[in-house]
Amino acid sequence: MKPQNQRRNTILFLIVTAGVLILITAAGMLLKDQAVQTNFARKNLAPSREFLFGTDWMGRDMFARTLAGLSLSIRIGLLTAAVSALIALILGTACAVLGRAADAVISWWIDLMMGIPHILLVMLISIACGRGFTGVVAGVALSHWTSLARVIRGEVLQLREAPYILTASKLGVSKMQIVKNHMIPHLLPQFVTGLILLFPHAILHESSITFLGFGLSSEQPAIGVILSESMRYLTTGRWWLALFPGLSLVCVVMLFALLGERVAKLLNPASAHE
Amino acid sequence: MILQAEHLTFSYRRRKQECILQDYSLSITSGERVGLRAPSGRGKTTLCRLLAGYEKPQQGKVLLNGKALSSFRGVCPVQMVWQHPETVVDPLLQLGVTLNEAGKPEERLLKELHIEEGWLKRYPSELSGGELQRFCLARALHPDTRFLLCDEITAMLDLVTQAQIWNFLLEEGKQRDLGMLIVSHDDALLQKVCTRIETLP
Numbered sequence: 001m002k003p004q005n006q007r008r009n010t011i012l013f014l015i016v017t018a019g020v021l022i023l024i025t026a027a028g029m030l031l032k033d034q035a036v037q038t039n040f041a042r043k044n045l046a047p048s049r050e051f052l053f054g055t056d057w058m059g060r061d062m063f064a065r066t067l068a069g070l071s072l073s074i075r076i077g078l079l080t081a082a083v084s085a086l087i088a089l090i091l092g093t094a095c096a097v098l099g100r101a102a103d104a105v106i107s108w109w110i111d112l113m114m115g116i117p118h119i120l121l122v123m124l125i126s127i128a129c130g131r132g133f134t135g136v137v138a139g140v141a142l143s144h145w146t147s148l149a150r151v152i153r154g155e156v157l158q159l160r161e162a163p164y165i166l167t168a169s170k171l172g173v174s175k176m177q178i179v180k181n182h183m184i185p186h187l188l189p190q191f192v193t194g195l196i197l198l199f200p201h202a203i204l205h206e207s208s209i210t211f212l213g214f215g216l217s218s219e220q221p222a223i224g225v226i227l228s229e230s231m232r233y234l235t236t237g238r239w240w241l242a243l244f245p246g247l248s249l250v251c252v253v254m255l256f257a258l259l260g261e262r263v264a265k266l267l268n269p270a271s272a273h274e
Numbered sequence: 275m276i277l278q279a280e281h282l283t284f285s286y287r288r289r290k291q292e293c294i295l296q297d298y299s300l301s302i303t304s305g306e307r308v309g310l311r312a313p314s315g316r317g318k319t320t321l322c323r324l325l326a327g328y329e330k331p332q333q334g335k336v337l338l339n340g341k342a343l344s345s346f347r348g349v350c351p352v353q354m355v356w357q358h359p360e361t362v363v364d365p366l367l368q369l370g371v372t373l374n375e376a377g378k379p380e381e382r383l384l385k386e387l388h389i390e391e392g393w394l395k396r397y398p399s400e401l402s403g404g405e406l407q408r409f410c411l412a413r414a415l416h417p418d419t420r421f422l423l424c425d426e427i428t429a430m431l432d433l434v435t436q437a438q439i440w441n442f443l444l445e446e447g448k449q450r451d452l453g454m455l456i457v458s459h460d461d462a463l464l465q466k467v468c469t470r471i472e473t474l475p
Contacts, residue, residue, distance in 0.1 A: 172349035
C-alpha cells in the first residue's frame with residue numbers, strides 16, 4: 001500500500017472545500033427569485049421530500065431562502081474580508097516602515113479598536129453608515145483588520161532586522177529585489193491565512209448584526225433575517241424555520257475555518273514538509 | 275587601502291548608560307590580518323557590525339581610504355562573515371539563489387571551498403552549519419570585497435574543516451591583498467594566522 005501523502009490529501013481537501021463553498025454561492029445566486037416567491041397554498045409545511053427545509057408562513061421555500069442567504073453572507077464575507085485584509089496590510093507595513101512615531105500612533109489605534117467589543121463596534125459603524133448593505137460592509141470591514149495588522153507589523157519589523165536581509169543589502173541587492181525575493185515569500189503565507197480566517201468572523205458578525213436588526217433590511221433573504229423572523233414562530237412549534245438555516249450557517253463557517261487552518265499548515269514553512 | 279575606525283563610541287538603544295565601545299580606534303591596511311581578542315560580551319561582534327556598516331556609531335566614524343564607509347554605493351567593500359551562518363541565509367530560498375544574488379561567484383571559489391553542485395538546490399535547513407558557512411564565505415568574497423571581517427567563523431567547526439577553511443582564506447587573502455579582521459577566542463588560531471593581535475579594553 002502506498003503511504004498516505006499528507007500534502008496531497010490536504011490539497012485535495014482544500015479543493016473540495018473551496019468547491020462546496022463556490023457551489024453554495026452560485027446556487028444561492030441562481031435561486032434568488034425562487035427564494036422570495038410566496039405561495040399561500042403551501043404555507044407552514046414541515047420538511048418533506050419536495051421542500052427539504054420546509055416552508056414558512058408565506059409559503060416560501062426555506063431551502064432556496066437558506067441557500068440565497070448563505071450566498072449573500074459568503075459574498076459579503078469575501079468583500080469585507082478582502083477590504084479588512086487590505087487595510088491590515090497597509091497599516092501593518094506602515095507601522096513597521098514609517099518609523100517610531102507612526103508605529104506608536106497606529107499601535108495605539110489597534111489597541112483601542114481591540115479594546116472595544118467587536119459586535120458593539122460593528123453595530124455603531126453600521127448605524128453610522130446608514131445600515132443596509134453599505135452599513136454592514138463598512139461595519140465589518142472597518143473593525144476586523146486589527147489582529148492581522150498586528151501580525152503583519154511584527155513580521156515586517158522582524159524581517160527588516162533579519163541578518164539575511166541586512167547582508168543582502170550590504171551585497172548591493174536593490175530594495176525592490178529584497179522586497180520581491182525576501183519579504184514577500186515570508187509575508188504572503190501569513191497574509192493569505194489571515195485573510196481566509198477572517199471569513200468566518202466576517203460572516204458570523206454580518207449575520208449577528210442582521211439578526212439584531214442593525215444590518216441588512218428585512219426583505220433581503222439573509223441568514224440573519226431568516227433567523228430573527230423564525231424566532232417568532234419557534235414557540236408555535238415550527239422548528240424547521242430556525243434549525244436548518246442555523247445549522248447550515250454553522251457548517252459554512254466551519255468549512256471556512258477548516259480551510260484557513262489547512263492552508264496555514266500547507267504554507268507555514270515549519271509544517272510544510274510534514 | 276586602509277580601513278579606519280576613529281574614536282568609536284557605541285551603546286545599544288535599550289542601555290544608554292553602558293557604552294559597549296568607548297572612544298575606540300583601530301586601523302587595518304590591505305594585506306594585514308588583525309586578530310581581535312576579548313572576553314565574551316566586550317563588543318567584538320559589535321565592532322565588526324560597526325566596521326561593516328550594519329550599525330552607526332554614536333560618536334566617531336568608520337573611514338575607508340579617508341571616505342565615510344556609508345558613502346559607498348552598491349556592493350560594500352567591507353564584508354562581514356557572521357558567527358551563525360544559519361541566520362544569514364534566507365530560510366525560504368534555495369542556496370543557489372542566495373549565493374547568486376549579488377552576481378555569480380567564481381567557479382574556483384566554489385571548488386576551493388568544497389561546495390558541492392547538489393547543495394545549490396537545497397534549502398538552508400537541509401545543510402549543516404559548516405556547509406552553510408562555506409556559502410557565506412563564497413558570497414562575502416565578492417570580487418569587489420577589499421576587507422573581510424571574520425566573526426568567530428570557525429568556532430563551530432571541527433579541526434580538520436577549520437584548518438581547511440583557514441588555509442583557503444590565507445591563500446585567497448594573499449592573492450587579492452585583502453585586509454582581514456579575525457575575531458576568535460582561540461589564541462592558538464590567532465597566533466597562527468594573524469600578523470598583529472589587538473585586545474578590546
